[in-house]
Amino acid sequence: MNDEPKPVVQNEMRFHPLREALYEEMHSRPFQVIPSPARITHLAVFCDEEQSKAQFEHLKILFNKFFVMPPEQDDVCLQYDLGGLRIRREKHLEFTAYTFINFDIPEGSDPFDTTGAAALPAGWLESIPGEVVTAFHLSVEESSEDDEVMIPQVKQYFEGMRLVGSSPQQGDARVWTTLRLHSDGFGRFLIYNKRMSDSQLGRLAQRIIEIETYRLMTLIALPLARECGPHLGSMDRQLANLTQQLADSIEVNEQEVLCRLTDMAAHVEDYRAKTTFRFTATKAYHALVLQRLVELREDEVSGHLTVTEFLTRRLTPAVRTCQAVGERLEDMSKRIDRVSDMMRTRVELSIQAQNQQLLASMDRRSKIQLMMQHTVEGLSVAAISYYAVGLVKILMDAAYDSGLDFNKSMALGIAVPVVIGSVWLATRKIHKHFLALAKEQRDADLADEKVRDKVKK
Structure with a gap:
């Protein structure tokens, strides 16, 4: 006899079907790591669902141009390195954001001589489906110069426009911009890195990109x-x-x-x-x-x-x-x-x-009709009685001719008031019956009107 204990079967936990997606959502748009120097071009393109699908097919063309296998499935955020060019595409509710980062920068070039889109094939950027709302270049440079030396040179990079600048992150960098369009149709931002790591620089660049994108989206x-x-x-x-x-x-x-x-x-x-x-x-x-x-x-x-x-x-x-x-x-x-x-x-x-006036008019007409009815009612009693007496006379003649002996004149005289009284009583009974029906209808109408008034109140 085998006395070994049987293995205990544990029930597996039931997980929500969206559990993994909820975890991944926090990592769907990670911060980038950006070394300096770097040249960045960012676009935010308004698009509907059909244009978004067309944009993904357009993105595959770019991968084919660089002889790289394109992604098979569109996602909220796609990021790929194609040699010296990094491409990032993010899908939002009503627009799609493109970020192109160019690390292949000629030595001694000015911040905006080479842009993030410089490595793209000719005509590819211009043919993106949708309407471009945000388009600007962001240049990242290393610098240890003082602000007094830096500012006159920075003005030249921004075509002499009025500068807006700051020292973020406790002075670890300098950010310069004009928040205006320049001669190439793009906005411009310039970051001078002093003491920031590549990760910190990536977060700073991402915040600037989002500020400029959401700023224009706000103003639409x-x-x-x-x-x-x-x-x-x-x-x-x-x-x-x-x-x-x-x-x-x-x-x-x-x-x-x-x-x-x-x-x-x-x-x-x-x-x-x-x-x-x-x-x-x-x-x-x-x-x-x-x-x-x-x-x-x-x-x-x-x-x-x-x-x-x-x-x-x-x-x-x-x-x-x-x-x-x-x-x-x-x-x-x-x-x-x-x-x-x-x-x-x-x-x-x-x-x-108007209804009250109409009802009052109808009431007056009803009274007149009632008076006329009483008049006609009297004439009707006389007419009906006349024909009824004629019928009684015919019956008496027939009875007398058949051998029944009676005084026809006396009998006809007695029959006349009896016939007239019977006709009058029958007419009055019919008249009272119709008056009772009219009163019931009037009471019902009044009750319905009171209910409607309560409902309105």
Whole structure:
């Protein structure tokens, strides 16, 4: 007999199907490691779903140009090194970001003589599907010079434009830009590395890339807000005039007013449909910009505006403009609804007054008809009685001719009041029956009207 213990079978844990994806999401867009010097070109391209698929096929062409096996599946973030060129493609909700990093830099060249896109095949960059929103070059250089020596040289790299600069990360680097487009149609950023490691430099470059990308994405809603403003002002004045007329009890054409309110409501809802997503996106992008600016930890350099100071001063009013227009649209929609309710109430009261007049007129007509009915009723009793007496006379003649002996004149005289009384009683009974039915119907109508009034209240 075998007394060995049987192995205990342990049940395996049940994992959520998205568990691995949730872990990988935190690592889907890792920071890059960027040595200095380096040349970076970054693009953010607006695209829909079809254009995003076309962009992936377009990216495969680039891999084939470099004789490298292209990726088989599109992903949130793709990053590959093709010799001296690093390519990074990130998919976002409404745009795709491309980052090209060129490490093959000629000695002694100026920061923007060679760009990150210099190693790309001719025409490939220009034929990316979609609409380019953000496009700028970022140059990374080593420098140990003082700011006084550095600034005059930096101005030449930015075509003499007014500089915006700072000393982030406790002075370990210098960041210079103008936040404007230059002669090549691209923006420019310049990082002078003093004491930062390649990993720190990669994080700094990534923050600058995201600040510039999200800054422009934030501002996309501003022209839309400016377009809506004048139209909202005109509708606001019209609505105020209508409200004033209703408040002053001025006689108005209810149908015309309701048509105007419906037209304004349609325009407001059209603007809301066009702007709601854009204004919500603006708020989200602005929050990301502010967060990245905090992470820069900037200090001032030689009296120049820092990137944080410049963007806070220029970007925040634009965001508040979009927010104000969005709130104004919401307020306008509610006000139009309230005025429409007032007009509907006014129309309902007018209709009720007309109904009361109509019911009073019908009541007068009913009384007249009742009087006429009583008159006709008396004539009807006489007519019916006349024909009924004629029938009784025929019956008496027939009975007398058959041998029955009686006084026909006396019998006919007795029959006349009996016939008239019987006809009158029958007519009154029918009349009372119909009056009872009419009263029941009237009571039912009154009960239904009370129920409707309670429901409205």
